[in-house]
Amino acid sequence: MTTAPFAVRMLGITKRFPGVVALDDVTLEVRRGEIHAICGENGAGKSTLMKILSGVYSPDSGVLEIDGAATRFAGTRDAEHAGIAIIHQELALVEDLPVAANVFLGRERRGAFGLVDDRSMEEECGRLFAQLECGVSPGDRTGSLRVGDQQLVEIAKALSLEASVVVMDEPTSALTESESARLERTIQRLVARGTTILYISHKMDEVFRLADRITVLRDGRHVRTVDKTATTPREVTGWMVGRDIAGHEFHHGRPRGAKILEVRDLTLPWPEHPRGYRLKDISLDLHAGEILGVAGLMGAGRTELLEVLFGAADDTWTGTVCLHGDSVRFRHPREACAARVAMVTEDRKRLGLFPDLDVTGNISLCSLGEALRGGFLSRAAEEQLAAGPVRDTGVKTPGLHAAITGLSGGNQQKCIIGRWLLTRPEVLLLDDPTRGIDVGAKAELYSLIDRLCRQGLGVILTSSELPELLTLADRILVLAEGKVTAEMTRAEATEARIMEAATAG
Amino acid sequence: MAATNTNPSGGSSPAAQGSPRLRRTSWFGLRSGEWALVAAIVVAVLLTGLVDSNHSYFKLPWQSLTDIARNTSLLGIFALGATVVIIAGGIDLSSGSMIALSGTVCATTMLALAPKEMMGFKPVGPAVVAAGVAAALLTGFLVGTLHAWLITAVRLPPFIATLATLVGLRSFARALCESATHALTPTKSALVNVYDPMFKAVRENVWVPVTVFILLALFTWVLLTRTVLGRHIHALGGNEQAARLAGIRTENVKWFAYCFGAMTAALAGLFYVANESVAQPVNQGRGHELNAIAAAVVGGCSLSGGVGTVPGTVLGAVFLRVVIDAVSKIIKTGADVYEGLIVGVVVVIAVTFSQLGALAKGGRQLLPGPLGLCAIPTLALLAGSIASMTAGRNGGIATGLGALLFLGLVRFWESRRTAT
Numbered sequence: 028m029t030t031a032p033f034a035v036r037m038l039g040i041t042k043r044f045p046g047v048v049a050l051d052d053v054t055l056e057v058r059r060g061e062i063h064a065i066c067g068e069n070g071a072g073k074s075t076l077m078k079i080l081s082g083v084y085s086p087d088s089g090v091l092e093i094d095g096a097a098t099r100f101a102g103t104r105d106a107e108h109a110g111i112a113i114i115h116q117e118l119a120l121v122e123d124l125p126v127a128a129n130v131f132l133g134r135e136r137r138g139a140f141g142l143v144d145d146r147s148m149e150e151e152c153g154r155l156f157a158q159l160e161c162g163v164s165p166g167d168r169t170g171s172l173r174v175g176d177q178q179l180v181e182i183a184k185a186l187s188l189e190a191s192v193v194v195m196d197e198p199t200s201a202l203t204e205s206e207s208a209r210l211e212r213t214i215q216r217l218v219a220r221g222t223t224i225l226y227i228s229h230k231m232d233e234v235f236r237l238a239d240r241i242t243v244l245r246d247g248r249h250v251r252t253v254d255k256t257a258t259t260p261r262e263v264t265g266w267m268v269g270r271d272i273a274g275h276e277f278h279h280g281r282p283r284g285a286k287i288l289e290v291r292d293l294t295l296p297w298p299e300h301p302r303g304y305r306l307k308d309i310s311l312d313l314h315a316g317e318i319l320g321v322a323g324l325m326g327a328g329r330t331e332l333l334e335v336l337f338g339a340a341d342d343t344w345t346g347t348v349c350l351h352g353d354s355v356r357f358r359h360p361r362e363a364c365a366a367r368v369a370m371v372t373e374d375r376k377r378l379g380l381f382p383d384l385d386v387t388g389n390i391s392l393c394s395l396g397e398a399l400r401g402g403f404l405s406r407a408a409e410e411q412l413a414a415g416p417v418r419d420t421g422v423k424t425p426g427l428h429a430a431i432t433g434l435s436g437g438n439q440q441k442c443i444i445g446r447w448l449l450t451r452p453e454v455l456l457l458d459d460p461t462r463g464i465d466v467g468a469k470a471e472l473y474s475l476i477d478r479l480c481r482q483g484l485g486v487i488l489t490s491s492e493l494p495e496l497l498t499l500a501d502r503i504l505v506l507a508e509g510k511v512t513a514e515m516t517r518a519e520a521t522e523a524r525i526m527e528a529a530t531a532g
Numbered sequence: 533m534a535a536t537n538t539n540p541s542g543g544s545s546p547a548a549q550g551s552p553r554l555r556r557t558s559w560f561g562l563r564s565g566e567w568a569l570v571a572a573i574v575v576a577v578l579l580t581g582l583v584d585s586n587h588s589y590f591k592l593p594w595q596s597l598t599d600i601a602r603n604t605s606l607l608g609i610f611a612l613g614a615t616v617v618i619i620a621g622g623i624d625l626s627s628g629s630m631i632a633l634s635g636t637v638c639a640t641t642m643l644a645l646a647p648k649e650m651m652g653f654k655p656v657g658p659a660v661v662a663a664g665v666a667a668a669l670l671t672g673f674l675v676g677t678l679h680a681w682l683i684t685a686v687r688l689p690p691f692i693a694t695l696a697t698l699v700g701l702r703s704f705a706r707a708l709c710e711s712a713t714h715a716l717t718p719t720k721s722a723l724v725n726v727y728d729p730m731f732k733a734v735r736e737n738v739w740v741p742v743t744v745f746i747l748l749a750l751f752t753w754v755l756l757t758r759t760v761l762g763r764h765i766h767a768l769g770g771n772e773q774a775a776r777l778a779g780i781r782t783e784n785v786k787w788f789a790y791c792f793g794a795m796t797a798a799l800a801g802l803f804y805v806a807n808e809s810v811a812q813p814v815n816q817g818r819g820h821e822l823n824a825i826a827a828a829v830v831g832g833c834s835l836s837g838g839v840g841t842v843p844g845t846v847l848g849a850v851f852l853r854v855v856i857d858a859v860s861k862i863i864k865t866g867a868d869v870y871e872g873l874i875v876g877v878v879v880v881i882a883v884t885f886s887q888l889g890a891l892a893k894g895g896r897q898l899l900p901g902p903l904g905l906c907a908i909p910t911l912a913l914l915a916g917s918i919a920s921m922t923a924g925r926n927g928g929i930a931t932g933l934g935a936l937l938f939l940g941l942v943r944f945w946e947s948r949r950t951a952t
Contacts, residue, residue, distance in 0.1 A: 339777055364779035372777050379777070383770040383838035384763075392767060393778050395760040403758040446778070 032095060034059040034192055034223040035080065035111075040089035042075055049075040050086070053249045055242055057192070062214065062224040064238035068267055068493065072247040073227050074116075077194050080225075081113040082106035093192075112185035113194040116325075118177050122170030127152040129169050130184045155183040159213050173301070175206030182213060193217060194225040197325075199233060211237060229267065229324065230530050231260035243267055261523070268493055268522035277477035277499055284315030287485045288336070288454055293346035295331055295509075305331045306344070306509045313454065313485040318476070320500030321489040322525045327506040329489040330373050333456045336487070337370040338363040350454070364393065369447035371440070373458035373489075379443045380431055387413040387427045389442050394449040416445025420475055437468025444475065455479065457488045461495060473499060493522045507531050562843055565832050565886060569847040573854050580858040588861055598738040600850075600857050605738075605745035606803050607820070608849040611827040612752045613796030615845040618828050619756065620789035621769035621837030622683065622690040627797035627824055629701035630675055631817030634801030636705040637671045638664035639724035639811030640712035647716050653727040661730050665802060672798030675701065676791030683790070684783040698821065705813035723812040726805055734806035741803050748796065753842035765789060769837030797821075819872070826875050827852055830882040852878060863922045873918070899943045908943060912936040 035057040042050040050072045057063045067073050078084045079091070082100030091098050093109045100106045106113075120129050127149045128135075136151075138144030152165035161179045163172060169180060178198060185193050195214075199207045214224055214237060228234050234241060235255060243250040243266040250266045288311075295306040306328045313319050323329045334340045336348065338357025348355055350366055357363040363370070372378035381389055387406075390413040391398055398409040410427050417424065420441040424434055431439060440460055447455065457476065461469045476499060480486050490496050496503055503520045505513040505528040513528035562570070581589040589596050610627045617624045639650075642664040646656040675697065682693035706722060714720040734740045756762040764785045767775045776782050797817075805811045831848030833840030856874050863870070899907055912935040920928020 337777075359779075359781065360777055361779040361781055370777065372774070377771075378774050381767050381770045381774060381838070383766060388763065388766075392763065392780075395763055399760070403754070404760065404763065 032059055033057060033092070034094065035225075036090075036092040036095075037076070037080065038090045038092070040076065040079060040086045040091070042079060042084060042086050049247050050079075051247045052089075053244065053247070055249070056252070057223055057225060058240075059223055060218060060221055061239040062218060062226055062237050064226045064228060064234040064241045065244065066227075066229055066234060066241060066263055066267055067244035068229065068491075071244040071267070073244055074196060075247075076244070077113060077196060077225070077227065080106070080192075081111055081194060107188055107190075110189070110191035111194065112188050112190035112192070114178065114181045114185065114196065114198060116196045116198075118174075118181055120169050120177055120180060122168070124169055125166050126163055126169050126172070126180055127165035129180055130155070130165075130187055132184075151187065152183065155186050158186070158216070159183060160209065173206075175202045175209070178202070178210070179213070186217075190222070192223045192225065194227070196227045197229075198226075199228070199230065207233075229526075231264060232530075234263070235260055264523050264526050268526060277473060281316055281318075281477075281481055281501065283317050283501070284483060284485075286312055286314050287351060288313040289347075289349040289352075290336070291347045291349075293332075293335060293344060293348065295328075295335055295340060295344040296342055297509075298342070302508065304509050305342075306335070309346070309506075309511055311504055311511075311514075313487060315453070315483050315485050316480055317502070318480050318486040318488055318500045320496035320503040321487060321506060322493060322496055322503055322529055323489070323506035324529050325491070326508075327529065328509040329506060330458055331509075332506070333370055333458050333487065333489065336363075336454075337368060337456055339370070364450055367451065367453040368456065369450055369452035369454070370456040371443055371447060371458060371460055373462065375436065375439055375443065375462075380439060382430075382432050384431065385427070386417070386422070386424050386429050386431055386434070386442060389431045390416055390445045390449065393446050397449075412449065413445070416442075416448050419448070420445045421471060435464075435468065437464045437472065440464060440468075440472065441475070444472075448479070453483075453485065455484050455486045457486060459489055459491055462491065469495075493525055496520075496525070497522065505529050563832070563841070566841070566844050566847055568885075569831065569844070569851050573847065573851050576851070576854045576858050580854075580861050584858075584861045586861070586864075596857070596861075600853050601742050602738045602807070603857070604850050604853040605741035606800055606807070607823055607827060607853060608745045608846060609741070609748055609803070610793075610797040610800040610820075611824040611845050611849050612748055612842065613793035614821075614824040615828045615831070615833055615840050615842065616752065616756070616765060617690075617789050617793040618825070618833045618835060619769045619837065619840040620765045620786060621772060622786065622789060623694060623825070623835065624679070624790065624793040624797075625691065625694040625821050625825075626675070626679070626697035626701055627793065627800075628817040628819055628821040629698050629705070630672065630794050630797035631801035631804055631820060632813040632815075633675070633701045633705040633708075634668040634671055634798035635805040635811040635816055636709045636724070636813045638668040638802055638805060639726050640708060640716075641667040642726070642728070643712060643716050643724055650724070650726075651717060653725070655730075656728050658730065661728060668798050668802055669795055672795035673791050675798075676794035677787065679790035679794065680783070680787035684786055702813060702818070709811070709813050722814055723810050725810050727809060731806040731809065734803065735809065744799070744803075748799075749842055749846050756842060761785070761788065766838055769839075771838070823852065823875055826879045829879055832886075848882075870922075897946045899939065899946060904943060908936065908939040911939060 033056050035055070037053065037055040040050050040053045041048070053072065053076060055076065065073050065076070075084065079086050082103045082105050085100065091100070093111070098109060100109070121132065124132070127145065130152050131148045136144045136147050138147065149165040156163055156165065156179070159179050159182060161176060163176050163179070169177065172180070182193070198210060202210065214226070218224060226234070226237060238255050240252060240254055241258065241263060242252040243263060245267060290309060290311045293306055293309040294304055297303060297305040309332060311319065321329050321332065331340065335344050338360050350368070355366060357366070357368075360370070381392070384392070387410050391409045394412065395404060398404055398412050400408055413427055416422070417427065422434070422438050422441045422445065424438060431442060434442070444460070460476075461472055464472070476486060476488070488496065488499060497517070497520060501517055503515050503517070503525060504511055505525055507529050512531045513524070515524065577589070581587075610631070614624060614627060642656055642660050643650045645660045645663055649656045679693055679697065682688045683690050709722055709724060710720050713724065756765065764775070764780050767778065767780060768782050768785050772782060801817065804816050808816070827848040828840060828845050829835065829848070830851060831841070831844030831846070833845065852875060855878055856871050859870050859874055897904065899905070912932050915935040916928050916932020919931035923931075
């Protein structure tokens with residue numbers, strides 16, 4: 028099948044992390060000068076594969092060949108020297124430095140007496156920006172630029188490295204339409220110069236406009252690599268999600284209760300962003316004993332929606348939220364707590380855990396009032412309180428005194444869910460509760476969530492994994508770029524339909 | 533992933549059960565680091581008793597004890613405030629200036645209420661003293677409120693907010709002192725003498741500050757370990773965002789923490805006035821905020837928040853004062869000359885010791901590369917010059933060379949260890 032020498036070959040790459048196989052015997056062959064799209068759902072292994080290519084991780088097994096020579100990268104520097112540049116989804120720029128300084132960071136040019144030669148760097152930078160049809164001046168402070176322009180700074184950096192392979196990790200996820208169009212022109216120009224592009228995306232329209240060939244990954248495995256002309260967007264989406272989901276589903280026979288929560292025309296502004304809003308005109312209903320799934324890509328507004336409902340949003344939103352028919356407007360999570368709304372946050376380590384408190388302290392935190400004896404906290408009462416959720420949610424811990432940081436991700440998550448169950452919530456907001464949790468623990472969390480729902484809780488569940496929503500949810504709401512693009516019952520929902528609605532924006 | 537097929541009972545991670553890192557590693561209520569401090573205090577006292585050529589610990593044990601007890605109480609009272617602020621994830625740099633302001637407010641209040649008695653060095657009466665004390669504590673509350681407002685509403689970093697008040701409050705205190713004396717007495721003055729017998733009694737009875745310190749320590753200890761607010765302070769310092777998302781009113785918790793910090797400093801300021809019989813805003817408590825932070829850090833507080841104990845801070849304060857006293861006894865100069873140096877060295881050594889374990893395990897070097905090479909003569913020169921100023925020229929040279937040799941050996945050993 029070889030028609031041109033390969034710029035990059037990754038053969039039989041396997042990478043394990045504690046508890047997960049991120050990549051399992053993945054092979055990727057990229058021809059010189061082509062635009063090669065890599066598609067897959069969140070967690071499919073795209074980013075891990077690219078981190079191996081750019082020297083961030085080293086693979087457990089497998090061979091990496093650059094220009095036909097087997098290579099081993101000890102770090103990102105090695106990858107840069109081999110001509111590989113990566114533009115991460117989260118940009119890695121020093122915001123307080125001028126643009127030119129960022130482009131040459133770590134490779135500063137020197138002039139007379141070994142002093143930094145700002146002028147030469149700025150001239151070079153200006154030349155690169157002219158190529159990229161970018162109006163940014165090299166002396167501007169990087170943090171003052173729009174995201175799209177910041178991305179061009181990263182691309183200029185790749186150009187100044189004279190990279191022969193440029194990896195772009197979901198580059199348009201934060202761009203406006205005109206910025207995306209400019210990026211596409213830039214990509215075409217790079218290809219015309221002979222650069223090879225690896226383009227990671229799950230937006231099918233982009234992929235089919237740009238790419239020559241498409242590789243699909245799923246669950247850390249290589250599904251297939253095809254020429255663009257030999258396939259259709261629908262087929263690729265199918266490969267991305269087409270997994271065996273025959274396992275048992277939880278939503279059957281759950282009695283639906285009265286309506287608890289009603290949201291109408293909820294809009295959350297986003298002042299410093301060209302789109303202007305994080306959420307627009309969201310309406311939804313939630314009943315007792317029901318799980319409402321919220322699907323959407325990264326940045327679609329899933330977390331923001333839950334934060335508004337929990338009183339944790341920073342900006343002022345408009346619209347109405349009714350709890351049991353009464354209009355509510357939470358200004359602080361405490362008020363949401365008092366109204367029996369609970370939220371398990373998305374980023375466990377950053378937003379959920381208290382590393383300095385033990386298992387008991389982490390569980391009892393929101394209901395310490397019940398652990399008072401004579402006005403003072405009683406350790407015994409606290410442990411008694413915490414023992415309940417530990418037993419009910421099946422936390423595996425060496426003891427109630429154990430450090431929370433010593434538990435596995437799944438058990439930490441159960442502790443946090445337990446913390447909120449102690450507040451006896453009626454509405455439970457779960458923001459991507461199984462992220463970074465291994466398969467077995469996921470199954471335990473699923474049956475826990477199902478059990479809670481059968482006890483009459485109304486649950487709103489967001490997830491970056493579609494099978495999770497299909498397993499648990501009664502209804503699914505799909506968000507794309509802050510708007511609801513579809514609402515379907517479980518019977519109507521398929522992964523492909525959700526994916527289509529999620530990429531509609 | 534085929535998550536739904538998995539047996540729900542089989543999903544535990546071996547990492548969770550592998551090494552149960554238990555939190556409670558305490559014996560008789562103190563953690564290992566705190567026992568180390570107790571041991572260090574005993575060693576410092578014994579060493580002073582042996583080395584001091586005047587044998588003051590044997591000849592005048594009572595006086596030595598009262599000296600240390602008074603100094604420890606005065607430091608400890610506002611070190612407890614610093615501890616609460618640090619555990620809550622903040623920092624209060626202003627307590628030294630708060631001490632000066634508190635003393636000045638107390639003295640000028642008394643001056644305003646009883647100008648004749650104050651100027652005539654006569655008793656002013658308990659009501660006037662009570663008013664002065666109340667005004668000083670109220671000032672502490674107001675300053676704490678100002679800090680909390682600057683930090684939570686204006687969103688200044690705590691370092692900046694309290695740096696501003698560190699500089700500003702002392703100047704404010706001086707201005708207050710001068711304008712009050714100008715208005716109420718014949719001459720403008722940058723100090724107010726306080727001769728009331730109640731203040732004198734506090735100076736002469738060391739048990740008063742010691743009792744106040746002990747009661748305050750007990751109060752703080754109960755607060756931090758046995759109340760909901762205390763738990764919220766720990767949670768706030770450990771993970772502020774998570775604390776907010778757990779429904780904790782983080783801004784109110786901060787408000788309490790900074791008020792507690794400023795009010796303990798105000799309380800300490802009253803004892804400073806009693807001790808020196810004068811409210812003197814220019815120099816009273818100058819730089820002492822760093823001693824309080826040092827006591828908390830030596831006692832095990834983490835400046836990143838969430839970690840710290842009251843027993844640790846109490847022991848840290850005792851240790852600092854014992855070492856300062858030891859040095860002044862051994863080298864027979866005023867303690868204040870070397871006080872800053874001692875505090876600095878003690879903090880560095882205490883924190884270094886607490887990291888030695890991680891240093892050995894992580895394969896990290898204490899003296900790495902060219903920086904390590906330059907650090908060796910720097911440290912040797914520092915040790916040598918301190919020794920030569922305190923123990924004479926020969927002692928200085930010997931200490932310097934000894935340090936050079938020792939650090940050289942450490943470097944040699946480290947490079948051998950990492951090479952293999």
